[in-house]
Amino acid sequence: MTEPDYTDPAVLTNLAGDWTIPLGGYATLQWDYDRVNEKMLRLYVQGKQRQWDADGVLDWEREPDPANPTGIPDQFVSIAGSALWDRLPPEERALARRHAAGWLYSQFLHSEQFALVGVGRVCAAASDLESKMFAATQLMDEARHVEAFNRYIKTKIMLRYPYAPALRSLLEQVISEARWDFGVLAGHVMVENMALVTHAQHRERMGDPLARALSAYVARDEARHVAFGRLLLRQYYPQLTQRELREREAFVLEGCWALKSRYVDDDVWITLGFGEQAIAAARRSPVSREFRRRLFMRLVPGLKEVGLFGPRIQEGLAKLGVLGFGDFDEESLRKLDEHAVDKLAAADIAGRREDIAATAELGAGQVADAPSAMPR
Numbered sequence: 001m002t003e004p005d006y007t008d009p010a011v012l013t014n015l016a017g018d019w020t021i022p023l024g025g026y027a028t029l030q031w032d033y034d035r036v037n038e039k040m041l042r043l044y045v046q047g048k049q050r051q052w053d054a055d056g057v058l059d060w061e062r063e064p065d066p067a068n069p070t071g072i073p074d075q076f077v078s079i080a081g082s083a084l085w086d087r088l089p090p091e092e093r094a095l096a097r098r099h100a101a102g103w104l105y106s107q108f109l110h111s112e113q114f115a116l117v118g119v120g121r122v123c124a125a126a127s128d129l130e131s132k133m134f135a136a137t138q139l140m141d142e143a144r145h146v147e148a149f150n151r152y153i154k155t156k157i158m159l160r161y162p163y164a165p166a167l168r169s170l171l172e173q174v175i176s177e178a179r180w181d182f183g184v185l186a187g188h189v190m191v192e193n194m195a196l197v198t199h200a201q202h203r204e205r206m207g208d209p210l211a212r213a214l215s216a217y218v219a220r221d222e223a224r225h226v227a228f229g230r231l232l233l234r235q236y237y238p239q240l241t242q243r244e245l246r247e248r249e250a251f252v253l254e255g256c257w258a259l260k261s262r263y264v265d266d267d268v269w270i271t272l273g274f275g276e277q278a279i280a281a282a283r284r285s286p287v288s289r290e291f292r293r294r295l296f297m298r299l300v301p302g303l304k305e306v307g308l309f310g311p312r313i314q315e316g317l318a319k320l321g322v323l324g325f326g327d328f329d330e331e332s333l334r335k336l337d338e339h340a341v342d343k344l345a346a347a348d349i350a351g352r353r354e355d356i357a358a359t360a361e362l363g364a365g366q367v368a369d370a371p372s373a374m375p376r
Ligand SMILES: [Fe+2]
Pocket: 112, 115, 141, 142, 145, 222
């Protein structure tokens, strides 16, 4: 591996630069304690009841495959399928899989930290008490996500990468933006909808059971956060003028272009010393391009639902090749996000029962077959 060493926290800090960002915006307080936002209250109750603890619900004991700790399928490695990939010896493919996972999980980790900070601002700015209370449950969710991804990276992948510039610049911009809803657009409507698509894929496709379970738990929370963003903006946007709404659409389009064209893992190939050839292969790869396109599968219906779906944004989304997702039926996916954790828990219980039965059988066999070594 060539320098810099991204496993070294000092290197990461240097690369990240100054992470102190000026805060924009204002705080509101609601003195009318009798006014209740019923829909938001229901979401808050869900947020309060569905907290989980990564220490308790995830099995951290199982040792991952050192050659492929997350069990990432080759299709998720951006250079897979290229002539370069075909020439790589098995040990270098293993290294590429680990680094691809390290890069991806680092993006999750940094995004979770941004969400933690960003939702604090939403809590301060939201006009009603129930929205503030829900934001508080999300704040705790994001803290738990930071904890879990950090632990997963530290103990299983053991490799950390800096934040992808496309995501970093989008989120930096909204933290210092005075208009609070820009943060909800970037965080809840854009990034969390993209995270939902990724985690839904991971909970089905990752080879490592811990990676699958982590994605299932995180996705259930993110689905709730997306619902919160949708509710907030559907309440707020009817109060805005057409000109103000067009400003939001322009911001979203710019962000979509950046994410579609610049959310790339160049850092991996630079770190591994695979050079320009790998970067070009990753960018050309039909699988990676399709992956980046599918990231918009839930984002586009999300824009439609909050009322940001005027002619200009539709034209922009069409140019990006993602407008068709506007007709996507999201309801069935929402149900999956909700129930994947229950299925996982049931499978886990069934798996443990099998384990216990197998161990008991083994124990019985050992007793029957064991030579009588102990003196009587
Ligand atoms: Fe999160």
